[in-house]
Amino acid sequence: MSSSPTLSLPGGRNAALLQGAGFTAILAALLVVPLAIGNDFVTHIFITMCLMAALSTAWNLVGGFAGQMSLGHGVYYGIGAYAGVILMNMGISPWIGMFAGGLIAMVVGVVISYPCFRLKGPFYSLASIAFLEVFRVLALHFSSLTGGATGLMIPLNLGWTWMVFRERWPSLVIIFGMLLVTLAVAAAVRRSRLGFYLIATRERESAARAAGVQTVRVRLIAVAISSFLCAMLGTFHAMYLTFIEPAAMFSLTFSIQIAMFALIGGLGTVRGPLLGAVLLVPITEWARAVLGASALGLHGFVYGSVLILVVLFMPNGIIGFLSRYAGKQNAEDAAPATTQTDTIKAPATPLVPPAPDRAGIGADIMRVEHLNKHFGGLHVTRDISFTLREGEILGLIGPNGAGKTTLFNMLSGFLSPDSGSVSLRGPDGKFHTPANPADFAALGMGRTFQIVQPFAAMTVEENIMVGAFYRHHDEKAARESARETAWRMGLGPLLNSEARGLTIGGLKRLEVARVMAMEPRVLLLDEVMAGINQTDVRRAIDLMLSIRDSGVSIIAIEHVMQAVMSLSDRVIVLASGEVIAEGDPRDVVRDPHVIEAYLGKEFADAQA
Amino acid sequence: MLKLENIHAGYGPTTILQNVSLEVKEGEIVTIVGANGAGKTTTLRTIAGLIKPKQGSISFCGEDITRLRGDQVVDRGITLIPEGRQLFGDMTVRENLLIGAFRAAARANHERRLDEVLSIFPRVRERLDQAAASLSGGEQQMVAIARGMMAQPKILMFDEPSLGLAPIVVSQVFDIVRQIAGTGTTVLIVEQNVYTTLKVADRGYVLENGQIVLEGQSEALLNDDHIRQAYLGI
Amino acid sequence: MTTFLQILVNGLMLGGLFAIVSIGLTLIFGIVKVVNFAHGEFLMAGMFITWLITTRLGLHPYAAVIIVVPALFVMGALTQRLLIQPLMSARDDHVQIFATVGLSTALINLALLIFGADIANTPAHGLRAPISLGPVRVLTGQLYIFGAAIALVVALHLMMKHSQIGRAIRAVAQNRSAAELMGINVNRIYILSFGIGAACVGLAAVLIAPLYPTSSNIGTYFVLTAFVVVVLGGLGSIPGAFFGALLIGMLDALSGFYIGSDLREAVVFGVFLVILILKPSGLFGNRRALSHLS
Known part of the structure; x- marks a missing residue:
């Protein structure tokens, strides 16, 4: 996993500031633009963008930071969706349901990941797909709980308590808030000891263990956080869709999409998944709306092709591409390399501290x-x-x-x-x-x-x-x-x-x-x-x-x-x-x- | 016949060989000696086309082979018997030998060649239908050498052929190296077993930290304190 | 008793079907060491071509084999050359995973774009007619598939064992750099192997098309089971895939009858997960297949 760029982007402070500003602008636009336009279709596209960006950011904790390529994150999303709807049918608000779903998903995530972390690369992916299929089949089978193949409708209780609205903008506000939370969690993880340990484990497991990292534990923590967040997003989405069924909630295609945005944006970065979703979702949603049935499959074809192109030509995703570009720019600024590292100052103490007198050989x-x-x-x-x-x-x-x-x-x-x-x-x-x-x-x-x-x-x-x-x-x-x-x-x-x-x-x-x-x-x-x-x-x-x-x-x-x-x-x-x-x-x-x-x-x- | 000029090579960003130049003439036995990590194996792998040099050039029989792929180098008549044998363990000894004759020039008359090679290695003949992995270390080394000979190379390169073998087998290996050279095949050999190797070789190069520090006739090298120093620091 | 026998035979026939789909997958993995997530879509492509040839030209579906198998060979070879080979040296797993996942997504949706969401039925030409074998009945087409699966296993075995190119393929699979030292052009062997693996699934497509309706997601349906079969049989092992397929076929048929058809898949995938986690070398695999374990 040598290819994901570091968070502290090489290329100096100016470029980093510029990128930070650009990122904040994109983020603000996600809320402001649809509110300003006030068109239902536009709002719907932005809600989808926020949702996919948030799911992908949550996936990235496992897929990017921990380097475990899950293609079955639909499991957690689906658990959240079903928990939310089932509880709502029992009269419990989805605001509570999303935490219940989150906790269940967290337990499921840890239990299924523990044995699977022995598996490397594509085999972990295969196992995650298999779990997804098992959950789909089980959801179909236990129809008294899940409604089986016919699916579940949510009761039409409108209002903020029930997270169901006639207009679209409240949903946008909620998912935008959730996106901010997810991004904040990802950023916090990346900066924390956990984030360092995850990336170290991904890069060189044996070196990480030698550095005292409990490699299984840190990855399980990542899965727990990731599955919790995905389940909460699943609850939200169920309320937004008002109808859920196993084929859509535990879908392989959807799980692949979640991973795809992170990969296209920049695996293992905080900002990448959002960039991926913001770039791709509008194009394909627009095509779907404008070309209609004649373009059945077009959006999937675009996703697949972009994925192939990114893997071949931009293996570090958009973020990697941008930072390399920024790095070049900076080099052209011809500033001596050391001036960029303005935070680095030699300590006042001499480089090699004067050795205390050798203590001599002891016991x-x-x-x-x-x-x-x-x-x-x-x-x-x-x-x-x-x-x-x-x-x-x-x-x-x-x-x-x-x-x-x-x-x-x-x-x-x-x-x-x-x-x-x-x-x-x-x-x-x-x-x-x-x-x-x-x-x-x-x-x-x-x-x-x-x-x-x-x-x-x-x-x-x-x-x-x-x-x-x-x-x-x-x-x-x-x-x-x-x-x-x-x-x-x-x-x-x-x-x-x-x-x-x-x-x-x-x-x-x-x-x-x-x-x-x-x-x-x-x-x-x-x-x-x-x-x-x-x-x-x-x-x-x-x-x-x-x-x-x-x-x-x-x-x-x-x-x-x-x-x-x-x-x-x-x-x-x-x-x-x-x-x-x-x-x-x-x-x-x-x-x-x-x-x-x-x-x-x-x-x-x-x-x- | 084989000529390396100012080769710089290494893995990824690391450079191991620095400005290595050496030459092997037709019919010679030449050895490269040096401590662990000096770059002996890297030199052989660079010649074999498994590592692309960062600078410098390699020519063979007058042709520039610096940029050729591994299989193309074999086609030109250069075969490397790698360190640690690297047999195809699940395949039989016979299959290993037949794979050795994959090179186009060797494929045509591989049956006759098999007979010739087996006449040098009677023990290998007895083991033809066993899985290569089931053989003892010494037998495996013999198969590895036999497999290399199946390609009918103009120059045969050995990487640590005596590594991990019992002393009696080591002396057999060196007998075979001598025998192979006797049939007109040029030999380039890398060995830890300095003394025995220099006894067999015509000329030698001493590699230290990726650079050639000494070269000369084997006799002269044997009596040079430099070798002792390179290995033991005294 | 007859019912039980019939279930067993159904399972066996299903096993033959799984086998012929899985052989190409395990072959590609065993040699190129890449899990081809687009394997199911290769099958789907082959089935659509068979359908086109059969309906447009009015030929017997089996006649499509002369087009489909070479076409799939080319498709596989191009995938290796253009998509996998540039990524072979990548240290990162995700690159190779998502290359074929991307290919799979693109192909499924390309089929949707071209053929729409309707199901394409390849004319059966009598292949769906049942024939009696003693007390049990099977479909003619199923019987042919079973025979073809055995023939394919034997043919591949002979090729691997007794031809110089087969030996070269095995050498590359076992030890890439030693193979290069023997003068084998490793990249060419990879391209060839990927092509052969895809051609195998092309053969499967021709045989399956008259029995199953073709649609853009038919590949996903089959390939998930194929992954199960391949892991069960030991990755890279062709006989392993064959016997693994028979086992899964039986399991599928028996659990469908005794546990309920809606839980069949859960049983199959449950077994898959248990094998993957507890005995990752598969039931018939050897230790070297453990390359997917840390």
């Missing part, structure tokens, strides 16, 4: 005992035991395929060993044996990945914020902490750059920065120096020393021997899943076993 903080792991018939980890002491840098080296990364995965809870244990000393002074990445993170374990895992669609600052949110629940505090970390890591000038544009050296530093923002006590670094140039290697060495001096204990997998030699207090050499040597780095590299493991037996003999 054990991590114990690894008799770890074994098999993959199929392969014994990849053989009875590995070692300890890490507080404030120590432990180098982990060994030839390709020695099992270093497998070992790291077990040390951070991403893999569970076949036998043996990893225990960490918690802040309480006792040793704990965590079982999954979240538990490890809770005990202060942070790790990086050998293959860098940036959240590509986020800026550098936002990437680091994902880590910072682990300590700071408030967005401002997290941003503050992220900036501080960024400057410490030498990423300060790049705060507003998109992560995907960084060099490999920058990405490696970003990886470390994100983990450091979690304020870990134990840090696992997986080849943070691989593939970076000499200058960067020296910077990375200084960085690691300063991290160590702030009291963090480090295990580093590294191939750059220059770094291993100058950094490590101790070195462990792994070959074929076994510890073949351990001790002072200078002794270890002269060990004949080590030379043999690296260069072959004959070489060892020849040089002996």
Whole structure:
């Protein structure tokens, strides 16, 4: 999901302001234009626009932010519609009914999504379609409740209490209000910790888990909010239509449309779904009205074709297109890149704070005992035991395929060993044996990945914020902490750059920065120096020393021997899943076993 | 025969190879050695057409092949035996070998070629109708080499052929490399097993951080401290 | 007893129908790794062409096969070349999902624009006549479909197993980059495979058109079941799709009789969801089909 643009649009403040103003104007027009014209048909089109925009915005919480492509959001909309109408028939106002429907939809959403989140990409979509079909069939079957295929009429009680009106404008006012609420929710989610966690999970699930994100939980919260909103909109629409039936309420076509507007406008953005609906609904509604029956299917054909064209040529939707355009404009303004990032100021403190005197190596903080792991018939980890002491840098080296990364995965809870244990000393002074990445993170374990895992669609600052949110629940505090970390890591000038544009050296530093923002006590670094140039290697060495001096204990997998030699207090050499040597780095590299493991037996003999 | 000039290449925005130039002459065995992550595999994948270089050019037998697709490179007579074997595990050994002869020039007389190749690998002949995935690591490596030979390439490239194999199998693999070179096929080999490889090769290049830092006759390289330094930092 | 036997046979016949619709879908997924949400609309297009040929030219519907199958092959190949191939390298799932969802939406509505909302009945030419097989009766057309489904499975199996192009297709399906190293033009194999998958559904369209009324949404009706069948049988597995289809056909017929015809679909989709969530590799699939799980 690398393609959705970030909310903080690249391209500078002016362009962002301009876009904000344009967006507000569109939003105001949705209410003002139809009220000013006062024509029923026009009002109807605007009501449809507001409804589709709101549904699509709600869908976007799951489809865009969480990256789960639901094609069955009609389920929630339909539940809201039926709950509203059934309760109204019992004499309960839809204003109450919409909350009842919302709650039911929320429960349904969480229950059906929990097992489905295991499914990836199109298979999640398929499951969502299947649920939609099941609900449609059930609505047809339980006709005593739903009226079955004949559908349900609402009692004609007019007035604001019943949300049913003779004129159209009150409905417009209501749906406009609901649209504003939905947009506000989406904007709030996007800015909050939840929003960051959702996008991080969508971009790189394993990196998100390493940052302490409970990936299933955040997605369930997104589904709960989204389904609640959709159900409320469903209640409104039922009142507006005055008649509902299963085929229309649990419709696949309609569910696809909901998703489509978000996709066309800009997946995972706050403003995109509205833009998509505002652009497409009027064209097709107008065509439907003017061309009538001769154009049966025309609007659907337009939707389908636009969708194909957008996917092929504007994969980031209208918003992505606009921001790229704005970015170009800004570049042409020829302002130096840094002047745009006016909010970024180097902190008064020096970039690398003067290291407190090294505390020295303390007591054990991590114990690894008799770890074994098999993959199929392969014994990849053989009875590995070692300890890490507080404030120590432990180098982990060994030839390709020695099992270093497998070992790291077990040390951070991403893999569970076949036998043996990893225990960490918690802040309480006792040793704990965590079982999954979240538990490890809770005990202060942070790790990086050998293959860098940036959240590509986020800026550098936002990437680091994902880590910072682990300590700071408030967005401002997290941003503050992220900036501080960024400057410490030498990423300060790049705060507003998109992560995907960084060099490999920058990405490696970003990886470390994100983990450091979690304020870990134990840090696992997986080849943070691989593939970076000499200058960067020296910077990375200084960085690691300063991290160590702030009291963090480090295990580093590294191939750059220059770094291993100058950094490590101790070195462990792994070959074929076994510890073949351990001790002072200078002794270890002269060990004949080590030379043999690296260069072959004959070489060892020849040089002996 | 094969010539790389000032190649810059990498994945996505990252550049791994910087200004790599090397040459392989007909009938030679040439090796590229270097530490993990130095860019050895990237070099081979760039030659094979799986990665498009950002700068520089590759020519083969006088033809510019820089922009060719992977399958077109194979058609010209360059075959890569990839790291980790990459057999088609669900297919039988025979099917794997037949797929090896997909290249137009090899397809015509693949029956005869199969016999020739199998004469080098008697063990593979016994396993012809087994699923490739059911073979041991060493046997799989033999099948991978045999599959590469089925294409009747002018130059055969090996990526870490001894990775994960028992020492006795490793020496068999190197015997076979020698044997293949003996039949006139040019060989470009990337190996961690520096000593053995340099013993087999005529010439070698040392790759460090994506750059060629040393090149020369194998004998000279063997006695150069630089190699030891590149791998162990001492 | 006869009733039960009749239900079983009905289920079997229905299974044959589901099988012939599903084979192309599973083939495309197995090789190109794309779930073609427009698969049902390929079927619909094939049925409309069959209807046109049969009614305008007065031919036997089966004669349409010489036009429909090549036409659908071209349609599939073009879809791969123009729509899927440019998106193959996209890391984002949504791009490929919505490409075919968009195609599906466009095709359904294009059919509405051209043919209107009326139902198109392809003349049956006796294919809807029942024949007796011992104590049970089936429609002639159903029997042909069942036979054709078996023939198609066997033919595809032979092609995949014993031709060089079939081996190349399997190689690409198993390991794309290794296949490229063998000198196989991977993109061409994808185009070919998508074409073959679409041609299979073209054959299905010709056989189904005389039995079912054609309309713009007939594809949705069949394809949802086809998705169930394909997941049940293990994605990408052709024999799996065949046996999965028979199972679903039986389930459909039995639940229609014993639980009620209006809940039939709920049962089928319920089973689908249970399989998808609990045993996502399908009943007959192998571990490698797990590519859709995180």
